[in-house]
Amino acid sequence: MTLRTQVCIAGGGPAGVLLGLLLARERVDVVVLEKHDDFFRDFRGDTVHPSTLNLIDDLGLRSAFDTIAHKPLPKLDAVVNGVRVHAIDFTSLPKPNRFLTLMPQWDLLDMLAEAGRQHPSFHLIMGAEVTGVRRDADGRVSGVHARTAEGDLGVEASLTVAADGRDSTVREALGMQPRDYGVPADVAWFRLPEPPTPLPDTLAWISEETMLVTFPRPGYLQSGMLIPKGSFDALRAEGIDAFRARIARAVPRLAAQAAELGSFENVKLLSVQINRLDRWHTPGALLIGDAAHAMSPAFGVGINYAVQDAVAAARLLAPALRSGAESVIDRAATAVQGRRERPTAMMQRIQRAVHARIATGRGVKILDDPPTRRQRIAMRLALPLLRPLAARIVGYGFRPERLR
Ligand SMILES: Cc1cc2nc3c(=O)[nH]c(=O)nc-3n(C[C@H](O)[C@H](O)[C@H](O)COP(=O)(O)OP(=O)(O)OC[C@H]3O[C@@H](n4cnc5c(N)ncnc54)[C@H](O)[C@@H]3O)c2cc1C
Structure with a gap:
């Protein structure tokens, strides 16, 4: 036909x-x-960014969108070498879509x-x-x-x-x-049960060993661990216990949930590309x-x-x-x-x-825990400037499109 x-x-x-x-x-x-x-x-x-939300409004689909379960994130932190940093604040964006949401x-x-x-x-x-x-x-x-x-x-x-x-x-x-453009990292994706006390909204957990991301989903955390490109087979060879321990070291609050990760059958590889x-x-x-x-x-x-x-x-x-x-x-x-x-x-x-520099798949040391005086001053000066800029760049991207 x-x-x-x-x-x-x-x-x-x-x-x-x-x-x-x-x-x-x-x-x-x-x-x-x-x-x-x-x-x-x-x-x-899962990420629906503020500019996509603006489009949904332009299309008159907001009421349909709001009937579907989603999780708005007005601010995102990063935990850098054990120090919680308030990295992105979407509330600095124009109304009404001053958040990113997960659907x-x-x-x-x-x-x-x-x-x-x-x-x-x-x-x-x-x-x-x-x-x-x-x-x-x-x-x-x-x-x-x-x-x-x-x-x-x-x-x-x-x-x-x-x-x-x-x-x-x-x-x-x-x-x-x-x-x-060659990326040094891949991502191992897996689900963890939701902890009894919800985690604060966190973009990434960066440690000297690895980097973990956790997206809250109804009933579980969709999680990803950055690993060096091409190292998934070696990770599997180390066994699920070693992987669970690695998760627990990256986010100690998730140690009990990591212990419930059944086997590598539940871990999927995303080959990261740019x-x-x-x-x-x-x-x-x-x-x-x-x-x-x-x-x-x-x-x-x-x-x-x-x-x-x-x-x-x-x-x-x-x-x-x-x-x-x-x-x-x-x-x-x-x-x-x-x-x-x-x-x-x-x-x-x-x-x-x-x-x-950061998402290398190998883990990095950016801050001391607690941060040195120099690091504290640098963060105090830089973060108020970077937060709204990061909100714009992440939330809208460059040259966001509107319908008309
Ligand atoms: C594991 C993973 C996690 C990700 N996490 C995020 C995230 O958190 N946030 C984010 O913004 N992006 C994320 N991405 C990237 C995001 O999914 C893509 O950038 C985005 O979906 C691109 O949209 P697209 O419509 O161009 O392509 P796709 O979403 O890939 O859609 C392509 C569609 O084409 C279909 N298709 C493929 N081949 C054929 C064919 N021959 N005939 C007919 N249909 C075909 C596919 O089934 C698919 O439905 C992630 C990607 C992966 C794989």
């Missing part, structure tokens, strides 16, 4: 579903193909998909895996081939958008390769989100950057798609990269600096 549409989006992650919704609101016909049958998958980040990604995607379904030109096909691209006689990309449980599916489109994530099939089919394409488009196709630029989990900005790409893309593409002219559509796709490349590169530069 072959479908004909204006825009075919490969991938129903944050970038793909949101772009589909935004284009459908502009009465553009759009087909989103998602290879999984539902959005309920492994942990892939399971599948809930956010379900909400966006449901909003999309209210528009007749939005077609989300679950269980449809894109396997390659179609090209017209001139070599221009003209859609995709996909596989479904019912058989092969072809989609013909004026524009194909690759939003199929960091291992993008479309990108590979187009022969595009991102430039890799990469970016030199060119995000080719005639008939555009790449956005992780397909164009994988972000490190540092500051949890990957979802937000995918969302911002989608907003910029919808705004620039909708008028071009209405015109229907291929050259106008391709120019608009080029403009999306022009708009989003610099903010992405700036954030990736910060992430690389963080990985070079």
Whole structure:
């Protein structure tokens, strides 16, 4: 079977579903193909940043959003070598969204998909895996081939958008390769039971041995330990007892919860990547989100950057798609990269600096416990300046997008 549409989006992650919704609101016909049958998958980040919350308000989805369980974090601390540092204060941002919130990604995607379904030109096909691209006689990309449980599916489109994530099939089919910026760390993800006394909201626990992050989820803590790149097998070889002890040393208050971590079957590896394409488009196709630029989990900005790409893309593409002219559509796709490349590169530069100095996977010593007089003075002078700046950079990213 072959479908004909204006825009075919490969991938129903944050970038793909949101772009589909935004284009459908502009009465553009759009087909989103998602290879999984539902959005309920492994942990892939929970952070909904203030700029994404602003967008949810702009879309009129706030009341739907508020019916879903989420955990607002107005401030975030870091525990650095045993010393609690008030690192980020979102309450310095303009109202009303002066916090970051944690919501399971599948809930956010379900909400966006449901909003999309209210528009007749939005077609989300679950269980449809894109396997390659179609090209017209001139070599221009003209859609995709996909596989479904019912058989092969072809989609013909004026524009194909690759939003199929960091291992993008479309990108590979187009022969595009991102430039890799090399990160020294990977992350081992696991769940810990919620401690009886909740932990203060903490971005990271940095010690001389390792770095741990803990995201509160209903009933448990989604936790990640930074480890040196490529060392997951060695970590497994040391055994689960050694891993539990490592967690307990990083956050002594979680020693009892670490003891409940059953086995390495419950620990998943995230290979951390920072990469970016030199060119995000080719005639008939555009790449956005992780397909164009994988972000490190540092500051949890990957979802937000995918969302911002989608907003910029919808705004620039909708008028071009209405015109229907291929050259106008391709120019608009080029403009999306022009708009989003610099903010992405700036954030990736910060992430690389963080990985070079702090999130190395090996643990660092930044402060003495208690801090020396010199360290106390430096913190007293620097933190009041850094806190609001960090709130802006983490909360909005560079060049945040609004609908109009
Ligand atoms: C373990 C982990 C933890 C993370 N933690 C955070 C965090 O805390 N905060 C944060 O902001 N970011 C986090 N990230 C990164 C974040 O998930 C991504 O940056 C963000 O989801 C990118 O959105 P996207 O829509 O571009 O791609 P993705 O979210 O990767 O979505 C791509 C979609 O395309 C689908 N797909 C893939 N191939 C095909 C195909 N061939 N055909 C059809 N569909 C396809 C996938 O199933 C997926 O649904 C984390 C990532 C991982 C893996």
